[in-house]
Amino acid sequence: MLQHITGKTQTGFEWIDIYEPSEQELKQIIKKYDLHPALVNDCLQPDHLPKYERMPTYSFIIFRIHTEDDMPEADKVQQMTHKIAIFYSDQFIITIHRKKQRFLDHLISMVQADKCNDSQELLNILINDCLNTYEAPLAKLSKAVDYFEEVVFLRPKKVPLLKGLYYLKRKIDLIRRMLILSFEIIDALDADPGNVNTRDTRDHYVKLQNMLDSLAENIHQLLNIYFSASSQRTNDTMRILTIFSVFFMPLTFIVGIYGMNFEFMPELKWKLGYPGVMLLMAVVTLFIYLWFKRKNWL
Amino acid sequence: MLQHITGKTQTGFEWIDIYEPSEQELKQIIKKYDLHPALVNDCLQPDHLPKYERMPTYSFIIFRIHTEDDMPEADKVQQMTHKIAIFYSDQFIITIHRKKQRFLDHLISMVQADKCNDSQELLNILINDCLNTYEAPLAKLSKAVDYFEEVVFLRPKKVPLLKGLYYLKRKIDLIRRMLILSFEIIDALDADPGNVNTRDTRDHYVKLQNMLDSLAENIHQLLNIYFSASSQRTNDTMRILTIFSVFFMPLTFIVGIYGMNFEFMPELKWKLGYPGVMLLMAVVTLFIYLWFKRKNWL
Amino acid sequence: MLQHITGKTQTGFEWIDIYEPSEQELKQIIKKYDLHPALVNDCLQPDHLPKYERMPTYSFIIFRIHTEDDMPEADKVQQMTHKIAIFYSDQFIITIHRKKQRFLDHLISMVQADKCNDSQELLNILINDCLNTYEAPLAKLSKAVDYFEEVVFLRPKKVPLLKGLYYLKRKIDLIRRMLILSFEIIDALDADPGNVNTRDTRDHYVKLQNMLDSLAENIHQLLNIYFSASSQRTNDTMRILTIFSVFFMPLTFIVGIYGMNFEFMPELKWKLGYPGVMLLMAVVTLFIYLWFKRKNWL
Amino acid sequence: MLQHITGKTQTGFEWIDIYEPSEQELKQIIKKYDLHPALVNDCLQPDHLPKYERMPTYSFIIFRIHTEDDMPEADKVQQMTHKIAIFYSDQFIITIHRKKQRFLDHLISMVQADKCNDSQELLNILINDCLNTYEAPLAKLSKAVDYFEEVVFLRPKKVPLLKGLYYLKRKIDLIRRMLILSFEIIDALDADPGNVNTRDTRDHYVKLQNMLDSLAENIHQLLNIYFSASSQRTNDTMRILTIFSVFFMPLTFIVGIYGMNFEFMPELKWKLGYPGVMLLMAVVTLFIYLWFKRKNWL
Amino acid sequence: MLQHITGKTQTGFEWIDIYEPSEQELKQIIKKYDLHPALVNDCLQPDHLPKYERMPTYSFIIFRIHTEDDMPEADKVQQMTHKIAIFYSDQFIITIHRKKQRFLDHLISMVQADKCNDSQELLNILINDCLNTYEAPLAKLSKAVDYFEEVVFLRPKKVPLLKGLYYLKRKIDLIRRMLILSFEIIDALDADPGNVNTRDTRDHYVKLQNMLDSLAENIHQLLNIYFSASSQRTNDTMRILTIFSVFFMPLTFIVGIYGMNFEFMPELKWKLGYPGVMLLMAVVTLFIYLWFKRKNWL
Known part of the structure; x- marks a missing residue:
């Protein structure tokens, strides 16, 4: 036009x-x-x-x-x-x-x-x-x-x-x-x-x-x-996930110990063996929790 | 105004x-x-x-x-x-x-x-x-x-x-x-x-x-x-958490070995099998600890 | 020329x-x-x-x-x-x-x-x-x-x-x-x-x-x-892989517990022990899933 | 003054x-x-x-x-x-x-x-x-x-x-x-x-x-x-730690297999079952080692 | 001079x-x-x-x-x-x-x-x-x-x-x-x-x-x-190592299940229990492999 x-x-x-x-x-x-x-x-x-x-x-x-x-x-x-x-x-x-x-x-x-x-x-x-x-x-x-x-x-x-x-x-x-x-x-x-x-x-x-x-x-x-x-957010997520894993590491190890088949393991015959181990694991968990708290990782 | x-x-x-x-x-x-x-x-x-x-x-x-x-x-x-x-x-x-x-x-x-x-x-x-x-x-x-x-x-x-x-x-x-x-x-x-x-x-x-x-x-x-x-701080935390995991890796493996159900595992019948394995694991832990120390990772 | x-x-x-x-x-x-x-x-x-x-x-x-x-x-x-x-x-x-x-x-x-x-x-x-x-x-x-x-x-x-x-x-x-x-x-x-x-x-x-x-x-x-x-993409992949691992951590721990050889573990004799544990693990998995969902990690 | x-x-x-x-x-x-x-x-x-x-x-x-x-x-x-x-x-x-x-x-x-x-x-x-x-x-x-x-x-x-x-x-x-x-x-x-x-x-x-x-x-x-x-140094450390973990992954899996309680597992009754598994694990470890070497990760 | x-x-x-x-x-x-x-x-x-x-x-x-x-x-x-x-x-x-x-x-x-x-x-x-x-x-x-x-x-x-x-x-x-x-x-x-x-x-x-x-x-x-x-190369290595770990996570869990000592686990008595579990694990591995392939992580 x-x-x-x-x-x-x-x-x-x-x-x-x-x-x-x-x-x-x-x-x-x-x-x-x-x-x-x-x-x-x-x-x-x-x-x-x-x-x-x-x-x-x-x-x-x-x-x-x-x-x-x-x-x-x-x-x-x-x-x-x-x-x-x-x-x-x-x-x-x-x-x-x-x-x-x-x-x-x-x-x-x-x-x-x-x-x-x-x-x-x-x-x-x-x-x-x-x-x-x-x-x-x-x-x-x-x-x-x-x-x-x-x-x-x-x-x-x-x-x-x-x-x-x-x-x-x-x-x-x-x-x-x-x-x-x-x-x-x-x-x-x-x-x-x-x-x-x-x-x-x-x-x-x-x-x-x-x-x-x-x-x-x-x-x-x-x-x-x-x-x-x-990246900071992903890293923070990873930290928490890793901490989560760390809690189970020693616990899985402990239950592994009492899963061993040795004939001479006196604890296995104790009446309080099972609850004792459960208690031990609770104590370990608490201990790790406090350590992480003090380190400011949680 | x-x-x-x-x-x-x-x-x-x-x-x-x-x-x-x-x-x-x-x-x-x-x-x-x-x-x-x-x-x-x-x-x-x-x-x-x-x-x-x-x-x-x-x-x-x-x-x-x-x-x-x-x-x-x-x-x-x-x-x-x-x-x-x-x-x-x-x-x-x-x-x-x-x-x-x-x-x-x-x-x-x-x-x-x-x-x-x-x-x-x-x-x-x-x-x-x-x-x-x-x-x-x-x-x-x-x-x-x-x-x-x-x-x-x-x-x-x-x-x-x-x-x-x-x-x-x-x-x-x-x-x-x-x-x-x-x-x-x-x-x-x-x-x-x-x-x-x-x-x-x-x-x-x-x-x-x-x-x-x-x-x-x-x-x-x-x-x-x-x-x-x-990011540096998170990485440092991750490093220590991972080191923590690494300590339990070989231990869990060892207790796994003695959790196997083979009929012919002579160690299982030894009287000192259980304390022996516990000692072995202590040695392994110490060894890893020294290795990490030398590598300056701890 | x-x-x-x-x-x-x-x-x-x-x-x-x-x-x-x-x-x-x-x-x-x-x-x-x-x-x-x-x-x-x-x-x-x-x-x-x-x-x-x-x-x-x-x-x-x-x-x-x-x-x-x-x-x-x-x-x-x-x-x-x-x-x-x-x-x-x-x-x-x-x-x-x-x-x-x-x-x-x-x-x-x-x-x-x-x-x-x-x-x-x-x-x-x-x-x-x-x-x-x-x-x-x-x-x-x-x-x-x-x-x-x-x-x-x-x-x-x-x-x-x-x-x-x-x-x-x-x-x-x-x-x-x-x-x-x-x-x-x-x-x-x-x-x-x-x-x-x-x-x-x-x-x-x-x-x-x-x-x-x-x-x-x-x-x-x-x-x-x-x-x-x-780096962002690799980190995202790592996050999902780590989440995947985290799901199995508590499950492996639970099956480890019932793999222990204590003589006095009443659950082992229960008729519903096995299906009960399976149910427990399903609940734990669901719980973790919901937690991750709420945290926006999935 | x-x-x-x-x-x-x-x-x-x-x-x-x-x-x-x-x-x-x-x-x-x-x-x-x-x-x-x-x-x-x-x-x-x-x-x-x-x-x-x-x-x-x-x-x-x-x-x-x-x-x-x-x-x-x-x-x-x-x-x-x-x-x-x-x-x-x-x-x-x-x-x-x-x-x-x-x-x-x-x-x-x-x-x-x-x-x-x-x-x-x-x-x-x-x-x-x-x-x-x-x-x-x-x-x-x-x-x-x-x-x-x-x-x-x-x-x-x-x-x-x-x-x-x-x-x-x-x-x-x-x-x-x-x-x-x-x-x-x-x-x-x-x-x-x-x-x-x-x-x-x-x-x-x-x-x-x-x-x-x-x-x-x-x-x-x-x-x-x-x-x-x-960050580069921390990453290198992490890599080696992760490699360390990776070595134990398949081993722990193998010992887990023979820790299963199936009645019909012929290997468990073999005289050479135990040393055979140990050998298998040595071979697996060697194999992983060579793979990592070729990939230049070690 | x-x-x-x-x-x-x-x-x-x-x-x-x-x-x-x-x-x-x-x-x-x-x-x-x-x-x-x-x-x-x-x-x-x-x-x-x-x-x-x-x-x-x-x-x-x-x-x-x-x-x-x-x-x-x-x-x-x-x-x-x-x-x-x-x-x-x-x-x-x-x-x-x-x-x-x-x-x-x-x-x-x-x-x-x-x-x-x-x-x-x-x-x-x-x-x-x-x-x-x-x-x-x-x-x-x-x-x-x-x-x-x-x-x-x-x-x-x-x-x-x-x-x-x-x-x-x-x-x-x-x-x-x-x-x-x-x-x-x-x-x-x-x-x-x-x-x-x-x-x-x-x-x-x-x-x-x-x-x-x-x-x-x-x-x-x-x-x-x-x-x-x-850093990109290290991250890529880490990704592959982590993927490697992820393959073994569910397998280790499965063998853990059949390592439990419940008296009433019918699968343990099945003749085909052992090979069945082995097959199951092969299927799981394949499934994960395909999932990773589709996600482009391999």
């Missing part, structure tokens, strides 16, 4: 937004604006990574924005992010994406209300809005990390956390990679040191990166603690 | 402090100073994170200060910090917060004694005082980390430390996050490189951050050491 | 490309361009590491490019990378390598189409193309790390992963080392701060380095998680 | 050194030099942390120097460091400390020999000498870390190292914290970028910090290795 | 090289060049650490170069490095060392061939050559790390690696420390930002440091992996 949002007479530059692009629309665009077919082809690959290319008369940007419908087990670039391709020059901005993107509506109405002076300014706001799509998912991931941290530390139930931790780690790593790959775009956008607005976009980008670095560090520590805490 | 602390005639700028803000007071403020209603709305969200927004005629700051009554198991933003919202321009400063904040009293008396020349200076002192609220809790956390370190290393009692370590880690992480999110505020405040006072505020901020980085590293190391030390 | 690709009259500089260099060709080159024999000797060592040497009238570069045929168990410099030696001055560029390199063809046709103005520009494109040979292998390594991560976290089969992880780690480390050693070359190439093209090459280099740092960190974390997850 | 070391007529500034300060001396000083009583009060707190305060007419510094008598189990700020308070202006330097400090003697004689031109220069030498007090303890800590490293790696005796490692870690962390807190002092001292002498002091400070960072990293790694090596 | 290598008339500066210095030679030097006796004394201490001291008329440098004969178990400063002391001014360079150093020969012949214009240039080449002595040992250490990595990952033989890893770690740490301590020397040498030659020396120094940082990180990771891999 091709949409002429603004024209030269209105704002001094054209903005064409295309979603669900048809073959024909793309061909028409290539011809009209003299775009490189290979770049337009990049627009059609759904899993193309972020990219910045300077051409003689225009620049080409692929940005990946975070999807709005966040599946808990998404761990592929395509599942978590959508591609938006931008052709950009002083004269025009062409945005190509597969689905209608809600966050563009705000921008469209702004441009149509004539609040945008040139294409550079529009591009800056556009990129800033793209970065904004990461804010909500990041806040959600941050909360998820907090939740898992609480579970790992305080609730020693046998919940299978590993899968959840995996998807959390993957998502954080994947978003982080997208941002690192987008650095060139931000860097090219904010090439002029005097521009306050693009500077703000860079600050926004840096803030997102800091949050992701901190999240990545947290999830890494959390995984370590998860394994340590889980 | 709305308080006019200083007016234009006195100091060249107005300062209005509002606590427990009523609907009506806020409406009145919005109208009088032409504030953006969405921002004023932010003031009412108790868990809003630190934020800096530049508007055409004024700036808007949300800062979170550390609460004075520190609960040991607090681990939520709202439990540990209070929000203070600031609208700021050359002409006025409006501070909005939910509870009366003691640290403001000192500032109010200072302004009323006419020791503050412009709103920029006041803002700087205000932010500095906000940062100051973190000093005492940080010192307390630092002491707690030292205490836990001592316990983990030197006192191998079976104290349940994990919960305490969790709250410590959470608090440190949370304060750290608050500070990272406040960076924009400090950066905007100290935009002019020549100003010694705002430079001091930035130094203050950086010092707090360094302390937190160091605390975060310490608690991370401490958790590792805690798990390692705890 | 010696190839004159361009001459002075065409482009203002000469480019000579030599592959599978013969003794004689090299001698001829040394003589004609007055090269240092020791440097030309370096060209013949197949495992020479990246190097940059400034001579009075020319510079000498050894770069290592990634091989195209990637063996899964390659872990030596020579197996993974090929050497390309470059003598370079304003007047000439001489490239020496052992095998024909496909990536040079594109460059050769470009120079022959007269699209290259001076030797400095050619060198820059050449180095950039050399860096490009690392892009595809890096993407492949990145995918391999992702795959191993998924296997380690989600598929607890007993696959022998250690070997695969080793080769992954080795390759990442080795490529990283090559890049670190190439820093001097990039730094010398991009000595003039105003040149946008060499600046792009440096950006390319920095991007590769960032990707490798991130890969190296990932594989390091992955190894830790692999060992932790593997 | 109050000492006038130099006066205005001699050197252009006064230096007053006070140790074991009496109430009266301090009052006299406060009055004469118009000092802030709260700051003088700070001088009397023995555990006050490093601090820098700029007052309108003078500056106030609290520095902590390393004590000369180093107790092995010192782990408190007060046990390891002494406080030295400095009031400083163009006109005077006042140093206040509890005990006589030997390192000051050198400085006093230097000033009295008229080798110091102004108070700024004196302050710089003083701070430099304060930093110097850390050199020897750091060298000692570095040697201790080396020693512990050797013990952990090469001498697997069961020495209780944990306590020693704790005090080492504590001391390193504490000195590190002191230095971090002293940063403001060094930064204020070296405010003028052209001054070579204060630059040297800063270099000195930075060198100490680098050494401490490296020590802190070493002790952190050493703790990890200590726990890993200790 | 005192050697006048060059004089003022030849090169504008004197170079005196002393090896195996005698008391008398040193006294003579002190007197002639007015050197500080304490510094000359430093020359005689074989384990003096790197040092830089600026004196009013000359500078004093202690550098430590790597020894040529590398013992595998060297881990002391003195075993691994030799001291070279340098007194340096515009007028003279005096080098003092204990043994004849081969790497100086090249320098001596260069100076004598009149290729060195001033003492500053000579000092720079000298320091660069000193740094060069670390190149070969570093390459060797790097190969050793690679070798150990391969052994740890791929060859699970029970080789005692810990000792080898210790000496590797020690050497890397020690060289790293030497370089850190030499920073002042390099920094003083390269004080003038315009000098390309000293800049090269600094680059050389930085490259060595990067290589050492990377080696130190590698050996640290390798130690972790070594302990993890070793």
